[in-house]
Amino acid sequence: MRMTVLASGSKGNATVIAAGSTRILVDAGMSCRELMKRMAQVGEDPEALDAILITHEHLDHVSGLSVLARRFNIPVFFTEGTHRAWVRMLTPRTTMSYAKWLDTVQREKAERADHAPAHTALMTEIDPGAVDDPMEAEPCADETPKIKADPAFLPAVEYFRAGHGFSIGEIDVNPFTIPHDAADPCGFVFHARSESIRMAIATDLGYVPPNVKMALRGVDVLLLESNHDLEMLKDGPYPWSVKQRVLSRVGHLSNAACAEFLLRDYDGGAHTIVLGHLSEQNNLPELAKLAAEQAIGGRMTLLGNRVVLAVQDTPLEPICL
Numbered sequence: 001m002r003m004t005v006l007a008s009g010s011k012g013n014a015t016v017i018a019a020g021s022t023r024i025l026v027d028a029g030m031s032c033r034e035l036m037k038r039m040a041q042v043g044e045d046p047e048a049l050d051a052i053l054i055t056h057e058h059l060d061h062v063s064g065l066s067v068l069a070r071r072f073n074i075p076v077f078f079t080e081g082t083h084r085a086w087v088r089m090l091t092p093r094t095t096m097s098y099a100k101w102l103d104t105v106q107r108e109k110a111e112r113a114d115h116a117p118a119h120t121a122l123m124t125e126i127d128p129g130a131v132d133d134p135m136e137a138e139p140c141a142d143e144t145p146k147i148k149a150d151p152a153f154l155p156a157v158e159y160f161r162a163g164h165g166f167s168i169g170e171i172d173v174n175p176f177t178i179p180h181d182a183a184d185p186c187g188f189v190f191h192a193r194s195e196s197i198r199m200a201i202a203t204d205l206g207y208v209p210p211n212v213k214m215a216l217r218g219v220d221v222l223l224l225e226s227n228h229d230l231e232m233l234k235d236g237p238y239p240w241s242v243k244q245r246v247l248s249r250v251g252h253l254s255n256a257a258c259a260e261f262l263l264r265d266y267d268g269g270a271h272t273i274v275l276g277h278l279s280e281q282n283n284l285p286e287l288a289k290l291a292a293e294q295a296i297g298g299r300m301t302l303l304g305n306r307v308v309l310a311v312q313d314t315p316l317e318p319i320c321l
């Protein structure tokens, strides 16, 4: 089983989980082009992806989603709440029902087509890929006007619910609720059935509630948020309201809260702990690593409890078990 963190942080998140012939992408928070580039760097093939799983609808987790999913015809798994929030985010007329909005878009498009050249009509449609990355071009560009008309179009959507496990190919997926200011945010535990190995992802959480502590028992690889140093955040450049949001129970996990979990609740059985979603403004890699390593203390050995840092700019070397 393999975990490859392609990116982690407020500018974009994406991780590939692989077991046997199954490939799952968790979050697609960079442009399709950047995701493809990073997958190529670590030897992952986007054509081989069986599914994209979305933790929550914040832009740093979904910005390349629709373009990537359409380009490679990949089914996307959301909770219903996250899917609805994502559709609303891409839909300018929030008071309309989705069906009504789609109807209106199609009608307006037909009207414009009567008065303007076809390419002008297309340019006025919302393309989330283009909004995300103005440089987004050929390899990922959508081709058909039909798809252009609906920014929330996906080749296939599957719903899951936190607390209800499901399978994708050779991987069992167990989603769990996390406390974060999104519609229905989730973390995941992945279990490669044939190898009895577990890998978990828990980022974007304000604190570690009992259900998350339970979910993270017995994992072999844990990607855990270590977002900010409390002092750096308090003294840092963010406006007070943003600081309050980050610090809140539905914000992000501090180095101290991450260390507290590792010290008091973590069972010590992981091969690797990956610290992720580090703030570039309010954290230093050394501080995050030091806090986690001190918390793990004597339990760190050559074969277990290795602490590594996931970063924003480059993919992390694949963790293979």
Ligand SMILES: [Zn+2]
Binding pocket: 009, 010, 013, 058, 060, 061, 204, 277
């Ligand atoms: Zn995030």
Ligand SMILES: [Zn+2]
Binding pocket: 056, 058, 180, 182, 204
């Ligand atoms: Zn978030």
